[in-house]
Amino acid sequence: MRTSLAERLGIDAPIFAFSHCRDVVVEASKAGAIGVLGCVGFTPEELEVQLDWIDARIGDKPYGIDVVMPEKDPWAEEQDLNRLHEKLKSMIPPETIAYAKKILADNGVPEMPEGAQHEGDYLIRSTAATARRHVEIALKHPKVRLVANALGAPPADVTRLIKDNGRVLAGLCGEVSQGKKHADAGVDIIIAQGTEGGGHTGEIGSMVLWPEVVEAVAPIPVLAAGGVGSGAQIAAALMLGAQGVWTGSLWLTTIESDLTEHQRELLLAARSRDTTRSKSLTGKPCRMLKNEWTKAWEAPDAPKTLPLPLQDIVAAEATGRARAYPDKARAVTINPVGQIVGRLNELERTRDVVYRLIEEYYAATERFKPLMSWE
């Protein structure tokens, strides 16, 4: 499975392990894959701490970061995050916030404790201002070999900055035209994510999307994302021309992952049919476990979800309270995950997941051998 991209990055197996948890990033890279830290939940100051922590533990292995940076951000002018937050909040129709509060009340989740501020945490998700600082900090850390952008091509000056610093730039896409656009903008690796994937995801299935993007952006390497949870699926991805796989859900049920006990239970029990693409978290379709929160936003009397980044602030009602009251918020806790969740049935160590994927890969190719000749 040593593709040319794996050679180029100096990794044993072209398995890109996306996680918001630094422990997973370190363990994945040390096991021969490459960990990629999702930055969206961190303030710039927090990210600095995270990367220092990783650098101190990862040895000479490379790793990556993943940011959420729109190519054009209508809020880019406003550099003061608090002022921006107030401005955005004033744009939210009161009935939309009221509806979010009603969902939580209907499900027995208490109001936030007096004085607790939770919305601010989530505002930072989707603005270029924060993501730019994330990138600047990452570039001061030489072991960060890869910068991935969940929204594809970053603004041109950021693209230049990343490449001038000798880092590899990757960008996600959910359809061919996006992939081509990213390639034209100078992205080094296109990540093609099928509808199976967790989090923000499009409508086109991996089986159709992967080879379509591979052909459209050749010779730029493509990572296959959406639905990868076994070594046989990695072999299928490489058979379809991908140079590696981009995985996320898989690491949520590792021992190192920092989910709540309740979230882990839900993920381990869920079947592949238990997810839905819902706009209720960010305003863009995002795959997550179906629950009372997602159902309520699909009810006939539900207000329309708001565009990014306003719906983030609305959803903070749920994400904030779920953190404050994890037990009471069980039915409405937002759990982004892909359809591969049906295969996640036990806790594993991150390194064991990497080793398992590699073993399964070679077992699948061994089984396939007799089907390779015409006779």
Add this chain to the structure above:
Amino acid sequence: MRTSLAERLGIDAPIFAFSHCRDVVVEASKAGAIGVLGCVGFTPEELEVQLDWIDARIGDKPYGIDVVMPEKDPWAEEQDLNRLHEKLKSMIPPETIAYAKKILADNGVPEMPEGAQHEGDYLIRSTAATARRHVEIALKHPKVRLVANALGAPPADVTRLIKDNGRVLAGLCGEVSQGKKHADAGVDIIIAQGTEGGGHTGEIGSMVLWPEVVEAVAPIPVLAAGGVGSGAQIAAALMLGAQGVWTGSLWLTTIESDLTEHQRELLLAARSRDTTRSKSLTGKPCRMLKNEWTKAWEAPDAPKTLPLPLQDIVAAEATGRARAYPDKARAVTINPVGQIVGRLNELERTRDVVYRLIEEYYAATERFKPLMSWE
């Protein structure tokens, strides 16, 4: 690519070519794949003619038929199809029919010509009464090696009848629990269709669904469906443990296919993102090209689509008029097809499609070889 299922059926390549067009069935089987005739559009009398026609041309090659037979049909008691039709029509809310008529009027499609009856054609789609007769007729044709049921396991007596006659029974599923149920009911081959597929289709992507079903029903063989349009995709399916592939969309753009000129044009031009899962044709989610008809049923003021088989009768407004006025109905003609439509960009002969798939399969496995060893 000679899987054990291919050996068992006596075919060169385990490519199951589903088509409503008898010419495609004959050509696919003669080229080394196996053609499967979709029966749903035929009266029992018409089917007899179709199968005789195929038998006279297919030589010693096997082929299959595909029926749409619910395991339990609430209308099974009513054997008189005309009486049943009248009964069902009386259950349709007038505003739903009025809405369908409005969509057509808004798009400039004339009313049906005086005296033309079109709904009857479509009533027969989804009743067990018709499907039973389809099966009885097929069993009188010895070259029909395979009977597939789009709804999975047929009623128990039909399952027995098919197997006692030495035919192979296949059933479609869109999720693991359905696949297991079909296997328990005695189905010989499980067809696992991912959300990418055309026509009735579930939500789970092929990359996740195929290996999940393979593992759940082993050692019963699985055909991979949904998103297969190239030899590399067949190789990926076999890598994931499938014993063959079930393809449908692929044959719509063959020279032998009997679509209208207009439908062909639309299919050749469409991209993978141009389909949607819509309940507007049968009441169950069915993947088809997005157009003014599918859009209208998603409008906020649209009436709810009706359950199967009532929506069939409503949709006959569109299907019937599209046949009567193919040019004027361009914007509302219903075109079931999978996401693989993005790859269907030129007319090909059926046999050339089969040969191309086989060549691409071996080319893909050849390219994959260097990735099979650890070094």
